[in-house]
Amino acid sequence: MTTEVDRSEHIRLSNHFVEIDGIPSIPVSGEIHYSRIPRDQWEERLRLMKAGGITVVATYLIWIHHEETRGNVRFDGNLDVAAFVELCGEIGLDVVLRIGPWCHGEVRNGGFPDWVQASGVGLRTDDPAYLELVRSWFSALGDELAPLCATDGPVIGIQLENELYDQPEHIRTLKHLARKAGLNAPVWTATAWGSAQLPTGEVLPLYGGYGDGFWVDADSPWDPTFRAHYFFSHTWDDPGIGADLRNVAVEETGGSEALIGTVFPPATCEIGGGMATAYHRRPRPSALDIAAVAQTKIGNGSAWQGYYMFAGGTNPAGISGMQESHATGYPNDLPRFDYDFAAPISASGQLNESFAALRSQHAFLRAFGGSLSTMPSTLPDVRPRDVDDTTTLRWALRSDGASGVLFIGWHQPHVPLPPVPGVQFDINLGNDRVTFPTGPIDIPSGTLARWPLRFHIGSERLEWATASLLTLLDQDGNRPTLVLQAEPGIPVQLALTGDASLAVAPESVGSIEHCGNYWTLDSSDCVTLTVNDGSADILILPAARAADAWVLESDTGRELVLSAEPIWTDADGLVARSSDRPAVERYVPAQRTLVFVAFSAHSDAAPFMTEAVVTPLTQAPPPPTEYGSVSGRSSAPDDQAPASTYLLEFPPDARRPDDGVNLVLTLQWEGDVGRLAVDGTVIADRFWDGSEWTVLLSDIPADAMLTVEIVPLSPESPIHLPADADRRRRQALHPLDGISGATLTRSVIWREAHATTTD
The missing domain is CATH 3.20.20.80 (Glycosidases)
Structure with a gap:
């Protein structure tokens, strides 16, 4: 092949x-x-x-x-x-x-x-x-x-x-x-x-x-x-x-x-x-x-x-x-x-x-x-004894012998993992060892880390860091910016080679403590650190902003954008979908700062969110514990199973179709099986698991009648549910059946507004 x-x-x-x-x-x-x-x-x-x-x-x-x-x-x-x-x-x-x-x-x-x-x-x-x-x-x-x-x-x-x-x-x-x-x-x-x-x-x-x-x-x-x-x-x-x-x-x-x-x-x-x-x-x-x-x-x-x-x-x-x-x-x-x-x-x-x-x-x-793909994976000498071990830290190293990435995976569902106290790594790289961080630290439950070891940033070298690698920006071609992500509950420490220097850029707010060849950062916001007075930069994203970080490919190379809204790029720049004017920041390496991106709506349709009026039409009788089974596994109720029916009504023009507009219905509900019907014909269904149910309604005629059928859930039903939903089911005095909220979100496309010049 x-x-x-x-x-x-x-x-x-x-x-x-x-x-x-x-x-x-x-x-x-x-x-x-x-x-x-x-x-x-x-x-x-x-x-x-x-x-x-x-x-x-x-x-x-x-x-x-x-x-x-x-x-x-x-x-x-x-x-x-x-x-x-x-x-x-x-x-x-x-x-x-x-x-x-x-x-x-x-x-x-x-x-x-x-x-x-x-x-x-x-x-x-x-x-x-x-x-x-x-x-x-x-x-x-x-x-x-x-x-x-x-x-x-x-x-x-x-x-x-x-x-x-x-x-x-x-x-x-x-x-x-x-x-x-x-x-x-x-x-x-x-x-x-x-x-x-x-x-x-x-x-x-x-x-x-x-x-x-x-x-x-x-x-x-x-x-x-x-x-x-x-x-x-x-x-x-x-x-x-x-x-x-x-x-x-x-x-x-x-x-x-x-x-x-x-x-x-x-x-x-x-x-x-x-x-x-x-x-x-x-x-x-x-x-x-x-x-x-x-x-x-x-x-x-x-x-x-x-x-x-x-x-x-x-x-x-x-x-x-x-x-x-x-x-x-x-x-x-x-x-x-x-x-x-x-x-x-x-x-x-x-x-x-x-x-x-x-x-x-x-x-x-x-x-x-490119570099990671050629780095074999090695496992530590001390590893968990079996899948029941909840105390031995889980980690691995990918390395080519000269540099590497240390991976920590300290999370699993269903069986909680406690914090691991007093962790310090001693890694054999090449002909010597790298010991970090500078002293033992605690690894909180939920930590997923990818820490660099002897990573090059242009002509500079980062010995190690207790923040995760995210990306490398090199848009201006001469001053690369390494972007690291802080871990929740873990102090950010960095070590550089030899007599290299590290300082907070004047454009950033934060403090850094220097001791020997390592530095400890103190900041709750994005901070740019300059290496050797500007030969390279290191941008630290706080853990609180990590979920907003997007690394997109543009005509000028990789760019870092912070946005809570869905965004992407096309030939004309950034595109966002939102029910409100998007708040998007782009990192500008030359300025060492984040700047807000100007957007304009792509259509005349106004974005908004609106609540539905939910009217009960029919009430189902108490359901059976089970609708039959095959090989010991419960069977779903068929279309003839009694269901409660709810009518959803929205303000006039809320469901008017427009080009580029998405209409999404979000239901907070409980029951066993939910079915969404348009003029009496079921078009979507869901088995309840305690989460919201979202349905795209963009192609549904604005004058169509929307109803939700809910087959109630017996508290004694032998089905398996997520822990939070299972608690609701078992604490209920009556069968679960109802809609506690119905929201229609009208979102539109927003495009980056580029500055224009005139003669």
């Missing part, structure tokens, strides 16, 4: 790292399903992904979405995959096509159309009758995508099948069929977890890591396969992913993991960007949960960070629903429409807190991935 048959000058693989345009790099891929997102939302989601540090878009091509009826293959509207891939290329994002033909993705039949599922052929095998069906599907895809799979096209990778464990020759056959259909890529991939047996040298093995999952039983404790992802290790396989559907015996040989470092670099495609909710089990990972797993993979030596999902979506309605369910033979009931996945970008296009937490890591990888 990438060198002979599928030669590429853009992407190449070594056994340890990935090269992009001839430079060692760490790609970051994010999953988004075009067929689950309105077409008019594609560009904004993709630009947000790029602004969040995603460099590669991964997407399933879900067969049942395209050919629900045999012979009627559709590529119109939301199904126009060629237009989607072209748009990715225009925005500057590479693409990995996950062509299946079986993909799972919580879709009915794993993505097979019903007529394929019922065909009687040997599915997912080299049965000639099955291969004939696949040949027809791949041919249809080739007609759409072959020009985009050329050497200089945006498609850099193709995944074959998904979670297929014991048929390496079938994967080889699928690769041949894809090539024959004109589907080519420099990198071919396959999922390798579960000790999968893959055809050696034919596909890049990809791994994953979820900190929790819907696929275990409701009464199961936090599974060790989930817990392991909060520990640094050099084990990439995960026997837990897909275990609920695995029905074949796989030899415990380590699968393709043995190829890492000898043939292929360690790569992932399914680090949990969130988690779906099944009816019986509804995990809700926090931003810190998600970021901790991702950072652990980087510390483990990741050469390719891949997330599932990065942008949530909504299932097409289809003839009878497209989701995985008990009715279609799966062990899990999932919502008919909802595939939000608690992803960094929600199904409604809103940003969850995990977006900022991951964005910080991606900015780091973009700036330092």
Whole structure:
């Protein structure tokens, strides 16, 4: 791959790292399903992904979405995959096509159309009758995508099948069929977890890591396969992913993991960007949960960070629903429409807190991935004894022997970690040792750190720092600015080489204490430090502002922007979406200060937020404890289950459609199952997990009647809920059923206002 048959000058693989345009790099891929997102939302989601540090878009091509009826293959509207891939290329994002033909993705039949599922052929095998069906599907895809799979096209990778464990020759056959259909890529991939047996040298093995999952039983404790992802290790396989559907015996040989470092670099495609909710089990990972797993993979030596999902979506309605369910033979009931996945970008296009937490890591990888990718991962001599160890600090080092990055991951859900007192590191680098910080410190629970060791800033060298690497700005070409992020509860200390000097820039407010060759910073705001009277700068972001930091690519290079609003860039500069005038600051290295960016509204529509009037129309009777079960897992109530109905009414003109306007409904509610109906037709649904429910209403007629149906939740229901929602359920004296708030947010596009000059 990438060198002979599928030669590429853009992407190449070594056994340890990935090269992009001839430079060692760490790609970051994010999953988004075009067929689950309105077409008019594609560009904004993709630009947000790029602004969040995603460099590669991964997407399933879900067969049942395209050919629900045999012979009627559709590529119109939301199904126009060629237009989607072209748009990715225009925005500057590479693409990995996950062509299946079986993909799972919580879709009915794993993505097979019903007529394929019922065909009687040997599915997912080299049965000639099955291969004939696949040949027809791949041919249809080739007609759409072959020009985009050329050497200089945006498609850099193709995944074959998904979670297929014991048929390496079938994967080889699928690769041949894809090539024959004109589907080519420099990198071919396959999922390798579960000790999968893959055809050696034919596909890049990809791994994953979820900190929790819907696929275990409701009464199961936090599974060790989930817990392991909060520990640094050099084990990439995960026997837990897909275990609920695995029905074949796989030899415990380590699968393709043995190829890492000898043939292929360690790569992932399914680090949990969130988690779906099944009816019986509804995990809700926090931003810190998600970021901790991702950072652990980087510390483990990741050469390719891949997330599932990065942008949530909504299932097409289809003839009878497209989701995985008990009715279609799966062990899990999932919502008919909802595939939000608690992803960094929600199904409604809103940003969850995990977006900022991951964005910080991606900015780091973009700036330092070239050097980091060539640094092997090493683990300390003293490591946690097992997944129950909550006292031994979890950390790892990536280093080339001369410099490195120390990673700390001191967070996990469900089982709290206490602060670790008296921590000081003694690291062997080259021919001597680096001991830091200057004295023992306490590591608070929730710390995710990436501390530099002997890092160069232009001609200067930072010996170490107790603040995390974020990015390197070098816009003016002569005075680089290293940007570090302070950690909550940890003093910022920095050490420089020899007799180098460090001072607070006159433009900054803060104080710095000097002792020997190290300095301790005292400031609650952004501070610029000058090295040796200006040969380089170090900008320190306080922990309180870290979530607002965006590192964007512009015509002048990388720029640092602070914004609580969603922002991205296009050819004309900064773009923001907001329900109010955005407050955005850009760091100007030449001035060593932050300046506010002027914005103008892109449309005449006025942004605002307004509360709905919620009127109860019907009241459901007390619900049963359970609506049935399959293999001990509770089944979701069907459409005939009694539900309370609530009418939502908004002020006149609040829902008037306008170009560039997004209307998002936010519901604070409680119950078991919620369904949003437009003129009596359900268009969205949700299983309650204690969180808000947001729905994009931009395409809904302004005069349509909006109602919410809520199936009440029995306090004795045997489903698994997040801890806070579970407390509400168990403390309730009556079934949970109600809406406590409904808000309509009207947001518009704002564009950077550039100064104009006249003669």
